[in-house]
Every structure is written in C-alpha cells, then in structure tokens.
Amino acid sequence: MLLKAILIDKNESIYYKNKQDRTISLIDAVKNIYRDRHTRIRLNLEKIIELRNISTHFITEEYEVKYAPLFQACVLNYTNELEKYQNRDITKYISQDFLTLSTRYEPLSNEQIKMKYPAEIAQKFIQQSNEIDVLNKEYDSDKFSINIAQRLYITRKKKNADFTVRIEKNSENSVAIVKDIKDPSDTHKYSYNNVIMAVNERLNKQNIKLQYKSGFNQYVLNMIIDFYDIKSNPKYSYEHVIGKQHSYTYSQQFVEFVVTEIKKDPQHFVESLKKSIKPR
Structure with missing residues (x-):
C-alpha cells in the first residue's frame, strides 16, 4: 500500500494497462519504485516475496530463524521510506518496541532437516537457507538484513568480562580437538x-x-x-x-x-x- 501511495504521489498509474480494474502486484510496484535491481531494499523485498510464494508448497516453520533478519530489515526500511515519502513517523502510532522482531525458534541442523523431511523438501530448504547466508555475506547491508548474534570470547582480564566461568584443571576428563566431517551443504x-x-x-x-x-x-x-x-x-x-x-x-x-x-x-x-x- 505504501508503494502504491508513492506511485500515486508521482502521478503514475497503479493499474495494469490492459486491466484497468486491477491494481499492479507487489513485485511490479517494487520494480516501479526501485528501478535499480541492485538496490538493497528491492533485493530484500524480492526475497521476502519469494518466501511468500513458496510458503504454501514448502515448510515455513524452520525458515523463521533464517528470514528474521530480512523481516527486521524490511520493517525498518518501511519506517524509513514512510518518513521519506509521506513525512510520517510511524513511532507516533506504534511503539518502538513493536518494531523490533524476535524469534525464539531453535534452528535445525542440515542433518536434522534431512531426517525430518523428504529428500526433495529438505534439499529445497537447505538451498534456500544457504542462499540467505550467501546473500547476507555478499550484500553486507542493513537494508537487506539485520543480524543479531551473541558471541562469547574468553579473556583473562576479569574487569572486561560480562560474566565469569571456571576451568577445572584437575578434571579426569581429557579432551582433544578432532577434525570434523564437513557437510557439503555447509x-x-x-x-x-x-x-x-x-x-x-x-x-x-x-x-x-x-x-x-x-x-x-x-x-x-x-x-x-x-x-x-x-x-x-x-x-x-x-x-x-x-x-x-x-x-x-x-x-x-x-x-x-x-x-x-x-x-x-x-x-x-x-x-x-x-x-x-x-x-x-
């Protein structure tokens, strides 16, 4: 609706030329507004539209953790574009807290996906998941995705630590680093x-x-x-x-x-x- 409003403000038609009673689709609106196909906002929307189109055919539960960064970027893109084109601040209507998405779903490994679903569906999910990983890395833009990650580092400087852990030097359980088998899906x-x-x-x-x-x-x-x-x-x-x-x-x-x-x-x-x- 926002994209169609932008087109109307630009005195551009939101109807198909050969079907004057039908407004253009979301993907056509995206292409009309963001004509450069490399625009990160357009790329973000195209991937989300792609998920919408396949959601009736393939699993969606496990997609949440992969697509959440794209959804978060899309929400913020919307707020920025609304202010840019309509001069409206959405935080006056919706609390800032509700603009931050969260996901608590525990992602499955590729091996678990293969065990849970038939080969064709599992392969489709893994390919989609890998593509999101690749695009996140290559585009490296918060207009495409916003990743939230928690990383732990060990430091000997206690004052720099957020919390402390203890290593038992007298433990009878010895460990060794082993070379793991790499999954080609990874x-x-x-x-x-x-x-x-x-x-x-x-x-x-x-x-x-x-x-x-x-x-x-x-x-x-x-x-x-x-x-x-x-x-x-x-x-x-x-x-x-x-x-x-x-x-x-x-x-x-x-x-x-x-x-x-x-x-x-x-x-x-x-x-x-x-x-x-x-x-x-």
Whole structure:
C-alpha cells in the first residue's frame, strides 16, 4: 500500500494497462519504485516475496530463524521510506518496541532437516537457507538484513568480562580437538547464480572492471568451469543427486579463486579463456 501511495504521489498509474480494474502486484510496484535491481531494499523485498510464494508448497516453520533478519530489515526500511515519502513517523502510532522482531525458534541442523523431511523438501530448504547466508555475506547491508548474534570470547582480564566461568584443571576428563566431517551443504553454499552475483559484487567493491561487454555472466562462468574442470574438484564443487536430478553447488573458495584469476589480468581474462578452450 505504501508503494502504491508513492506511485500515486508521482502521478503514475497503479493499474495494469490492459486491466484497468486491477491494481499492479507487489513485485511490479517494487520494480516501479526501485528501478535499480541492485538496490538493497528491492533485493530484500524480492526475497521476502519469494518466501511468500513458496510458503504454501514448502515448510515455513524452520525458515523463521533464517528470514528474521530480512523481516527486521524490511520493517525498518518501511519506517524509513514512510518518513521519506509521506513525512510520517510511524513511532507516533506504534511503539518502538513493536518494531523490533524476535524469534525464539531453535534452528535445525542440515542433518536434522534431512531426517525430518523428504529428500526433495529438505534439499529445497537447505538451498534456500544457504542462499540467505550467501546473500547476507555478499550484500553486507542493513537494508537487506539485520543480524543479531551473541558471541562469547574468553579473556583473562576479569574487569572486561560480562560474566565469569571456571576451568577445572584437575578434571579426569581429557579432551582433544578432532577434525570434523564437513557437510557439503555447509561448505558449498553457492548456487550457480549466486556465484555470478558474488563475483560481480566483489569485483565492484574492489573497483575491478572485467573487459567484456556483458561483464561477468553465465558465458564467462561456464568457460571457467570447463577450462579448470571445476565440477571434478571437490574443493570447489559438489554434485547433489536426488533421484534422477543432478545439480551442483560451489564453495566460497571457488568464488575467491575466480576473483583472484580475474584480478591477474581483467583486460584479457575472457579472451585468454576463449583461446585456451579447445572447440568441441
């Protein structure tokens, strides 16, 4: 409703041209207001709309802990946009306390998700969860998500501590650090499209211009995957098999590898790949 009000104030129609009795959808309103598809507010809304669209088909209970940071950012984005476009302070109508969301749901591990749900649903949830993690990291903006985390650190300076703990040196129970088995759902979180997004984000942040008219896109990524045989390298790629369906996800190390290779020679990187790959 706020977006439609903004469009009306701008003397823009909120009705479809071919259906004058029907107002535009939320996603169309978002695109009309935030025309830059990289705007963090737009990206935030698009992910929330995506959740709304799949909520009737897939689980939503476990999504809460993942999407809460997006919802919190969305609430604050709303208050800021309301004041910006309508000159209204929502805290005059709603207490500030009610603008802060909270979640008490204990998140399930990927292994618990796989045990609780059928393979197809579990895989869908894990992919969505991983995508949120990736986007939070790459966008790094409080307009996209607001994360609240509690981290504990051990210090020997008691005056700097919020609370104290005791270590029993005479305990008969010895411990040792062991190397745990890594779940590819945790180590290879990047989907194919997220790799493209992440590489572009990092190149932009480092002001690196890839000399290719279309920029870093599917064509360039496919050449990299083929030339370096990425799908055969477990460090960079993992193949998910559910029934007859095969899909790949990629690690953060792969994203870093791509950016590092481009940085070596951004002007000739694509042309060098083209010359190096033998025609099939």
